[in-house]
Amino acid sequence: MPASSQARIIIFTGSSCPWCNRVKQYLKEKGFRFREVNVERDRDGARELQRRHIMGVPVVLIGSYPIVGFDKAKIDKLLGIKR
Amino acid sequence: MADYDVIIIGGGPAGLTAGLYAARVGLKSLLLERGIFGGQIVNARLVENYPGFPEGISGLELGEFMRRQATKYGLETRTTEVTGVRTGNAYEVSTTEGNIQTESIIIAAGSEYRKLDVAGEERLSGRGVSYCATCDGFFFRDREVAVVGGGDTAITDALELAQHCSKVYIIHRRDQLRATKALREKVFSHPKIELVWNTVVHEIEGDMMLRSLHLRNVKTGQSSNLEVDGVFVAVGLKPNSQVFSQLVTLDEAGFIVTDELMRTSAPGIFAAGDVRHNSFRQVITAAGDGATATSSAFKYLHE
Numbered sequence: 466m467p468a469s470s471q472a473r474i475i476i477f478t479g480s481s482c483p484w485c486n487r488v489k490q491y492l493k494e495k496g497f498r499f500r501e502v503n504v505e506r507d508r509d510g511a512r513e514l515q516r517r518h519i520m521g522v523p524v525v526l527i528g529s530y531p532i533v534g535f536d537k538a539k540i541d542k543l544l545g546i547k548r
Numbered sequence: 549m550a551d552y553d554v555i556i557i558g559g560g561p562a563g564l565t566a567g568l569y570a571a572r573v574g575l576k577s578l579l580l581e582r583g584i585f586g587g588q589i590v591n592a593r594l595v596e597n598y599p600g601f602p603e604g605i606s607g608l609e610l611g612e613f614m615r616r617q618a619t620k621y622g623l624e625t626r627t628t629e630v631t632g633v634r635t636g637n638a639y640e641v642s643t644t645e646g647n648i649q650t651e652s653i654i655i656a657a658g659s660e661y662r663k664l665d666v667a668g669e670e671r672l673s674g675r676g677v678s679y680c681a682t683c684d685g686f687f688f689r690d691r692e693v694a695v696v697g698g699g700d701t702a703i704t705d706a707l708e709l710a711q712h713c714s715k716v717y718i719i720h721r722r723d724q725l726r727a728t729k730a731l732r733e734k735v736f737s738h739p740k741i742e743l744v745w746n747t748v749v750h751e752i753e754g755d756m757m758l759r760s761l762h763l764r765n766v767k768t769g770q771s772s773n774l775e776v777d778g779v780f781v782a783v784g785l786k787p788n789s790q791v792f793s794q795l796v797t798l799d800e801a802g803f804i805v806t807d808e809l810m811r812t813s814a815p816g817i818f819a820a821g822d823v824r825h826n827s828f829r830q831v832i833t834a835a836g837d838g839a840t841a842t843s844s845a846f847k848y849l850h851e
Contacts, residue, residue: 479683479684479686480686481593481682481683482680482682482683482684483590483591483592483593483607483608483680483682483683484591484680484683485683486590486608487583487584487590490584491583491584494627505686518675518756518757519674519675520674520675520676520678520684520687520688520757520758520777520778521673521674521675521678521680521683521684521687522683522684523683524674533673533674533675534673534674534679535583537582537583
């Protein structure tokens with residue numbers, strides 16, 4: 466379980482994106498807190514992804530490292546979730 | 549005594565229905581799911597062909613209903629990944645969180661999206677390469693994109709993308725579509741959609757973002773280049789059966805072979821849903837498979 470010192474997590478999502486729901490549900494299940502930015506509505510969020518040349522959601526930004534898609538293995542590794 | 553009468557592997561419609569039936573007939577049953585309950589249907593914005601819901605129902609909601617219904621009758625569930633199965637007096641299922649003994653197993657592990665397996669695909673995933681038009685379509689407003697595939701999913705994706713993209717190419721390796729007639733007709737008459745027949749993608753190019761697709765015509769062998777901003781891959785599904793390949797017989801494509809009672813080549817091991825050979829890959833047939841598999845497991849345990 467993450468301590469209060471967990472890495473900052475932002476999840477970039479779209480309005481009709483089942484994988485976004487999956488990744489949110491997964492992190493909730495594992496007890497992580499995160500901020501959600503819907504890039505379909507939030508222009509700054511969209512620009513943030515554009516700056517990183519990303520054209521897809523979900524994006525899980527852990528610290529400054531982005532993971533595109535629900536890549537469970539990568540998420541587990543970066544967040545230290547035991548498999 | 550084993551820990552469980554039956555372990556169900558996979559939490560989609562097949563597994564959850566198997567679990568519902570198993571719990572209701574009083575089997576000590578455990579369902580293992582590695583990701584999110586509901587299976588592939590959670591990706592469907594609206595399921596319109598599952599009877600009982602005349603207005604349709606969101607896949608996510610239907611999956612959650614199925615999970616609630618099964619656990620209500622005592623099905624245990626655990627989020628963990630199965631890494632192997634060992635044969636002995638009972639079966640031993642190895643997971644990322646330890647080993648569990650069971651008398652029987654129902655494999656309902658489903659399938660996942662097939663990739664193109666071409667150069668550039670992995671590297672440009674999320675940078676122009678997408679596997680979900682519903683998710684990522686809005687990134688490509690007023691841009692040109694391609695869809696690869698010729699089935700219902702590919703055509704539905706193309707029609708959806710054509711609502712906001714300036715141009716949609718459908719790249720298909722055959723000279724006709726597998727999609728249903730209703731969908732085909734919509735696509736043929738759509739002013740923004742262009743079909744590229746007998747063609748495969750053999751490389752995806754771009755530095756930071758996708759720039760173009762290298763195409764090859766499978767009839768003439770001719771190569772060409774197509775400049776697009778996005779490519780949506782919809783070339784079918786691949787069964788999640790690798791873990792079981794030494795345990796039960798698979799067909800050439802990797803699907804698990806069963807008889808009409810969902811029995812596999814190994815006694816006490818059953819398979820249901822998309823992971824099974826010849827599955828119709830519908831929610832209703834997966835659920836039906838799950839019920840049948842439990843009935844067969846019950847008979848196996850009491851004979």
